[in-house]
Amino acid sequence: MxxxxxxxxxxxxxxxxxxxxxxxxxxxxxxxxxxxxxxxxxxxxxxxxxxxxxxxxxxxxxxxxxxxxxxxLFLDSILTYKPLSNQRVESIRSELTLGLNQDELLENASKVLSDLTGLTSLVLMPNKEREVLRHIDFIALSDKRVLVVLVFNDQDVQNRIIELDGGLSIDELQKTANFLNENCLGKTLSEAKGMLVSRMDKIRATANEFMSSIVEATDFILTEQLEKKVPFLVSGKTNLLNYKELADSEKLKALFNAFDQHNEVVNLLDKSMQAQGVQVFVGGECGNPIYQDCSIVTTPYISDGEILGVLGVVGPSRMNYEKVVPNVDVTAKILGSLLKK
Structure with a gap:
């Protein structure tokens, strides 16, 4: 004291x-x-x-x-934070809503937060295996081209155009959509993928070539979605050049390599998912000597009561916490509300 x-x-x-x-x-x-x-x-x-x-x-x-x-001591006992003005909050919301689907919204949140704080932003992506398939649709574009539309978690929409060898049948297209909706809706991506894998041989044996090709294309999109390898998004790495204590070339190289290797950052962001509200990790608290002279500010983003991921920034330990912490907090809350919609 x-x-x-x-x-x-x-x-x-x-x-x-x-x-x-x-x-x-x-x-x-x-x-x-x-x-x-x-x-x-x-x-x-x-x-x-x-x-x-x-x-x-x-x-x-x-x-x-x-x-x-x-x-x-300064962060926990002395510094006080002022809430952002309503005008500022609405400005952040208007910038975030430019995202069209979940992935675009998360990318936008990463860029917006980097611009707001002048730091490097990090956004831990939701676990793709836990995404729930909400709707499947097929739209005929021509005699041999079909648009496949998959909706995950009511927000993440994935579209793919596939080329068919044979002619297009609208009736068969609708039957295939009905079959997939009946068997896949409400399942997680991994569950839907498992269902298709287990029934693919039977589908090939009993369905016509057209339906088989459509089902296989759907399976391919699910696989592609599950295999996305980017655990978190990074924006504004070059912002760190503006701080003399981090502008040393070797220091920056080590930081950028740490971002690319993922493990250390992912471990810290996973730790943040278990905590309530905004967390600030200073220097040695970040878990790696590379982050000495740095601080990492994080908070989970939540939709419908479920923690989907973590949003935060990396910068020098002498960052403007009074500005940074409220911006991280508000951006995460707006992101969660938009994902809910």
């Missing part, structure tokens, strides 16, 4: 450091009108804060910067 004087100095030190990224000296703090203490008193208080492990002196400067422990 900090006394009032220590908390005042620590809060102002954090504000100065978050703003310009430079170590803060006692003389700089003593000159602030709200401090009202001598330089000697300020030095004594800063020495106390250093002994408590909240600040330290980097070897390049006599000033002080916060430690991971200092960031944690």
């Amino acid at each position: 900090l006394n009032d004087r220590s908390q005042l100095l620590f809060k102002n030190l954090m504000g100065l450091y978050l703003n310009d990224g430079k170590p803060v000296g006692s003389s700089t703090l003593a000159k602030l009108p709200e401090i009202g203490l001598s330089s000697a008193t300020v030095r004594n208080v800063m020495a106390d804060l250093e002994r408590m492990g909240l600040i330290h002196s980097p070897h390049t400067s006599a000033g002080r910067v916060p430690t991971d422990q200092g960031y944690r």
Whole structure:
């Protein structure tokens, strides 16, 4: 626990450091009108804060910067967040609604959040195996071309055009749609795929060539949907170049490789799915030395009471939390409401 004087100095030190990224000296703090203490008193208080492990002196400067422990105290006990204005919330909503289906909506959310915060955004994708097949339809485009329409989770629409060897039969097309809707609707993708695999030999033996080809095309789209390998989306990686503590080429290369290798980030985002509300991981809390000098802010996005994935940002530890945290929180809530629709 900090006394009032220590908390005042620590809060102002954090504000100065978050703003310009430079170590803060006692003389700089003593000159602030709200401090009202001598330089000697300020030095004594800063020495106390250093002994408590909240600040330290980097070897390049006599000033002080916060430690991971200092960031944690600041975030948990000192910083207050202001809710976004209604105008700001509606602006975010209008930008997100440009997405037409689930995947496009998630991609859009990733880009919007990166633009809002000036950081690198991460969006953990929903588990494709848990997506539920809601509707199957076939639309004749010509004598030999059919548009296959699959709707997952009421939001994710996948369209594919297939070419047929023989002529098109509208009656057979409707029969095939009825068959697939009767047997696949309400099933998860993996369940629907399993049903088709188990019955494919029988379908080939009892159905005509036209129906078999349509069913096989549907099976192919389900397989394609299940095999999407991107566990999370990343937008705005080059934004990290704007922060001198991360702009070192080796540091950036390591961060970008970590994004590409997925495992460490996915583990952290999976951990976030088990938590309530916005989580902030600072430095060593991120689970990998690569993220030293970084923070990761995350929150789950939820639709119909179900956690579908996680949305968040990666940036320097001295990011503007007062701005970043509300933007991450609101974007996730809007994304969940749009997925529900």
